[in-house]
Amino acid sequence: MRQPVSILDGNTFVVCDRRGDIEPSFDFPTGLFSFDTRFLSTWLLTLDGERLHALSIDDSQSYRTRYFLVPGEPTHYLDAKASVIRRRAIGGSLGEELTVLNHSEREMRFNLRLEMGSDFADLFEIKHKRRKVGRTTATVAENELRLTYRREAFHRETVITSTTPAEVDPGGMTWTILVGPHAEWSTRLHVSALIYGARGEDFRATTPLSGSRSPAAILAEQQELVDSAPKLGCDCEPLATAYRQSLTDLAALRYESITLRVRLLAAGLPWFMTIFGRDSILTSLQVLPFLPELIPPTIMMLAGLQGHRLDDFRDEEPGKILHELRYGETAGFEEQPHSPYYGSADSTPLFLILLDEYERWTGDADLVRKLEFPARAALAWIDSYGDLLGTGYLWYRTRNPDTGLQNQCWKDSWDAISYSDGRLPDFPRATCELQGYAYDAKLRGARMARQFWNDPAYAERLEREAAALKERFNRDFWIPEREYFALALDPEGRHVDALSSNIGHLLWSGIVDESRAERIARLLLDPLLFSGWGVRTLAADQGRYNPVGYHVGTVWPFDNAFIAWGLARYGFREEAGRICESMLSASRYFNGRLPEAFAGYDRHLTEYPVQYPTACSPQAWSAGTPLLLLRVMLGLEPQGEHLIIDPAVPEGMGRVELLDIPGRWGLVDALGRSRTPHDPRHDR
Known part of the structure; x- marks a missing residue:
């Protein structure tokens, strides 16, 4: 499958193909999801019976996308008489506007069809390719299709409405439309994902959990969080890009807990849109110097659900x-x-x-x-x-x-x-x-x-x-x-x-005797572990090494960030800087968004970091990685009522300036410069 397109707002998200279509699949979790249930498994658009092809996609924002489509397969001699624009936004529920444009000089009749369906699959059913036990029914009303799933007291619904008259059947909606010369026609669709109660046994006593937020409200909330973070000024464009992307992704990954109604950080899209003990804690440690207000809800949630x-x-x-x-x-x-x-x-x-x-x-x-x-x-x-x-x-x-x-x-x-x-x-x-x-x-x-x-x-x-x-x-x-x-x-x-990357976490914890720290630092930067893009999870000479094995040879950005922190703790600032440089260099090839993991091939072999096929993106602790790298490079360490600043910026990175770092000291600024001027090769 080609690289999917995703939009998300908290725990509700859509994963689709490059045309905006969703097709039934247990191979990859495409669909509309909310709180671990797939509410749409089919969302397939045709014009006069033909699938559409994407000319361009605008997915620059986390919560909305636009698809510019033409009918038929791509060709060098494409001369479409019509095109379709899909405008999609998510804000607790899904909204989609379909616009058909007639590019001819005469009135045209079109048959626009949207296939709709829901298997209400649980994420674990998708992962393990299991089929449903309960019963799904479809109810047709005027300009509305209601899909209902019940298994005993477990009750979920998908409700789809159209703002213009449609022929509705259990499998979708059809519009037969006349569009004047060089004119356009549009309709707006709304999809509600209804959850009746946090647990099935109490759904009758509660109202459906569903919500709708406008794109403006989502943008305002995300921008408020981004604006509250320290301001970064630097000569290194990959660092600036990664920092902006990280803050944006962290804002997008926030969701409201269905149980305690507090705002938490989800671990990652698509598989991990919930709280994870380990992931949430490590992400919180990365985020703490920048957005400390995000941390207490996570700590309280974990404490409240502690085993007893x-x-x-x-x-x-x-x-x-x-x-x-x-x-x-x-x-x-x-x-x-x-x-x-x-x-x-x-x-x-x-x-x-x-x-x-x-x-x-x-x-x-x-x-x-x-x-x-x-x-x-x-x-x-x-x-x-x-x-x-x-x-x-x-x-x-x-x-x-x-x-x-x-x-x-x-x-x-x-x-x-x-x-x-x-x-x-x-x-x-x-x-x-x-x-x-x-x-x-x-x-x-x-x-x-x-x-x-x-x-x-x-x-x-x-x-x-x-x-x-x-x-x-x-x-x-x-x-x-x-x-x-x-x-x-x-x-x-x-x-x-x-021999594995785990030894780097030992430096972070401080358990390594000083006499052995230098040996560990050398091994972490040895070519057997260090690919040039980062430290591999497993050294290249080990029996199970596989550069595209999930934990046996890939490079994980979060892992490298904590290794860099550990190296800096023991005074190996140059070695920590090499890891910072490698991560930021890799981020250029992912448009500033470091994925969950990427392949462990040597840098000289591939000349770019190779994607891991099923990596989560965005993922919280990968989004937090540039933040922790900044802490490492600037040598930020709280000491009593003061913040110690001891910068060691990698060679060629130039100036790194972080303003308004929050903490018990109020707001302070940190400035670091590499000993050599900024090297533009860091930006390519």
Whole structure:
């Protein structure tokens, strides 16, 4: 399939082909979606029985598109007597204006047809190619088609109306129109996606969840968020473009939770338009220095849904922070455990890291005090349920072998954790970066206990445990003959010895002994890991390496941003700058929007970053990547009531100026310059 076109407003979005059409497919999630349900699976336009061809597409804004179409297949000798303009906007509901233009000198009769249909597929049904269980009916009224899906108490509807008279049938609408010479005809369609209740059992007691916002209202909201961010001035055009695009995408990815009615950041389009523990926390860490007001709703949502019982189906344990929350049919009928699902071992320590970092930037001590109980519960989970083997390490193994995630670290695909020769270890597994997160979480927990919870004894205990973990980790995970940290330990405590990007997260957490940091920094920039466009997820000489494998050789922008942060933490500013430069150079080939991942081919081989076929775009932690890179380049670090600014701008990037950085200090400005003047090659 050619590159799809997407528009979105919060949790409602459309994915279609380059003509604006939607066709039934389980190969890729095209359609109109809202809260994990596909409300349109067919939306196919013909003129006099012919499919249309796009001459041009305007998709410069996230919430609306325009398609300039002509009938028939493309040809060098195209001389269309008519054309069609589709204007589409989304704002909780979908609006589409169809305009038929007659380019001839005589009146023309046209038969315009729009095929319409909905399979009401759950996203998990699309992913796993499953068919529906419930019943779909179509109801025809004057200029209206109502498609209804019911399965017991689960009730969803798609309602489509036309502003001009149409012949309506269960499969769509037809307009037989007369258009004068050099004249035009148009109609406006409105599509409502109706959700009767957050859960099927209570739909009769609630009103349908549906909304409609004008493009002007969406633009105003997005612009308000963009305008509230610090102002960037720089000589490097790719950096400026990526920064603007990141802020725009983050604004577009905000959605209103169906449960708590707060504004949250969705993880990414099309598969992850919901809150994810890990993704939401890491994105929040990236965004914090720029848009701190976005962070409290995420922290409160995660704390409010913190695990409180043992539930094998959902991988839930007391104190554990969720992995993923879904609203669709498969979650409602417990065919999937995502209501919510707790299958991640890293979201719990990351929650503690975010809570502390948020206070360090904003001075919001009230939030830390309010969340003392959830924070203590998260710290207790690390030492109890998280330490499956009682070794003092953080391990994972799903409680649900049928539908639970096997790998519960950020590389959560089935083959992501392997030995150097490609073999897969048994469970439980203790990946290296989890230990770094746990170490950092304990230190941050100690700071919060001492400063805000009035519990110095607990703080001292956490500090002792963190010091012991660091010593133990540097002993047990280090592979002396290879001089790097193992990707993981297997159940027998043996090294899972693959060389991977995970070691960069160890620098970010601070768990690496100073004596070993330089070796790790060198490896991260070695050609086996560093493609020239970024650090690969797996080194090129490893058994499972595949430059287009999801977690076994691709380059992930967010991963690289945190690696750069870790390098800078240990003083390797030049190495961090190389990663910043590579990411920004790659962003040029994606029009400033870094995707979820791209292929791990060497830069000298391809001369441009190769797209990964099913990468999410936009994706929240990829959108946050340029922001964290800016923090790294400018050396921004909160210290008490002040912001430390220690710039190290990569060679040839010139001036980087960030104005009105918010925090507990008010608003401050940061300026950095590379030692060499701006090199225009950065802009090509």
